[in-house]
Amino acid sequence: MAQGNSPETLAIPNISAEKAGLESQDARERVDDKLSAFKSLGLLDRYLALWILLAMIVGVLLGNFVEETAPALQKGKFVGVSLPIAIGLLVMMYPILCKVQYEMLHHLLQERELWLQIAFSVIVNWIIAPFFMFGLAWAFLPDRSSLRVGVILVGLGRCIAMVLIWNSLASGDQNYCAILVVVNSILQMVLFAPLALLFIKVISGGEELELSYSTVATNVAVFLGIPLGAAILTRLLILKLAGSKRYEIFLKWLSPWSLLGLLYTILVLFASQGRQVIHQIVSVVRVAAPLVVYFIVIFLATLYTTCQLGFGYKLSVTQSFTAASNNFELAIAVAVATFGPDSDQALASTVGPLIEVPVLLGLVYIVRAMSKRWNWKD
Numbered sequence: 001m002a003q004g005n006s007p008e009t010l011a012i013p014n015i016s017a018e019k020a021g022l023e024s025q026d027a028r029e030r031v032d033d034k035l036s037a038f039k040s041l042g043l044l045d046r047y048l049a050l051w052i053l054l055a056m057i058v059g060v061l062l063g064n065f066v067e068e069t070a071p072a073l074q075k076g077k078f079v080g081v082s083l084p085i086a087i088g089l090l091v092m093m094y095p096i097l098c099k100v101q102y103e104m105l106h107h108l109l110q111e112r113e114l115w116l117q118i119a120f121s122v123i124v125n126w127i128i129a130p131f132f133m134f135g136l137a138w139a140f141l142p143d144r145s146s147l148r149v150g151v152i153l154v155g156l157g158r159c160i161a162m163v164l165i166w167n168s169l170a171s172g173d174q175n176y177c178a179i180l181v182v183v184n185s186i187l188q189m190v191l192f193a194p195l196a197l198l199f200i201k202v203i204s205g206g207e208e209l210e211l212s213y214s215t216v217a218t219n220v221a222v223f224l225g226i227p228l229g230a231a232i233l234t235r236l237l238i239l240k241l242a243g244s245k246r247y248e249i250f251l252k253w254l255s256p257w258s259l260l261g262l263l264y265t266i267l268v269l270f271a272s273q274g275r276q277v278i279h280q281i282v283s284v285v286r287v288a289a290p291l292v293v294y295f296i297v298i299f300l301a302t303l304y305t306t307c308q309l310g311f312g313y314k315l316s317v318t319q320s321f322t323a324a325s326n327n328f329e330l331a332i333a334v335a336v337a338t339f340g341p342d343s344d345q346a347l348a349s350t351v352g353p354l355i356e357v358p359v360l361l362g363l364v365y366i367v368r369a370m371s372k373r374w375n376w377k378d
Helices: 007-040 048-065 069-075 083-098 102-108 112-140 145-156 162-169 174-203 213-241 244-279 281-308 313-324 328-339 344-373
Strands: none
Touching (some): 112 313, 145 174, 145 281, 145 328, 162 174, 174 328, 313 344
């Protein structure tokens, strides 16, 4: 009776109610934070997946229903790559490279951790990844040597362009990413040609393959050298003449151009190859299979390994996207120059970015969701 109305028994439900109220308030605050973060994104960033999908669809429609599209896009060539695609790549890379703190890189070069990151990247990018793609090419295409060669070329080209996009979208470390891109570019000039000969001619016993170092070096110099040099010059000049606040304003204006360049490049890629992709759908599907496996397995395996090594979120993301991304412009340029624009090798190398874009964009969303779910921070 009276005991049921005692203060002690009433205190328990009151504390529970208060706790439940606090928990529900915390939950509401977390939801509000997520919504405000989502609303704070620009229209381009917020619906990037939708814009990419639309760019793909429009590109395929143009390539298939406007017959003049593909020939017009392939007319102009710049270091073996379609001129419209080359313009898109340069526009895409420049804004991101402007965000790199070049004035601080000499401090990074003095750190032991940087050299460990470089060593890890070299092992994954130049030993594990190329051999894994080589194995997948043989496993999925044992009876189509020409398509297999195109897939192998994609695996040999380490990324110097789109990796900057994926790393930026996933909030990886931009300074480390820029350094890894430069290292891979230098190694690409040295290793691409001999590894291609090893995989395609020596191990596979395939056709004669003539690859010159100048082709690879020119590609790297153009697609990394031009935007990198322009970005360094831009950053140092504006910081010196106008100060850091003005430079931040400049970056806010410049940032959307990177994603606009990505969308433009995707549109041009699908428009120039859309007809060929549709009319050779069986070959495209057969090439797509090993590429999908490659991108997902290499990314997740690198992410897991870096987590186990204690790299932290930013460095793990940077290493994973660097390992999973590929230099499709180099693969396409080499395939076209060596085997011709209408060859199966060129088709297979062209399928590379068509698969890479949606798969790696999906991995961006996955890794960001993982970081929120498990509160994964540096």
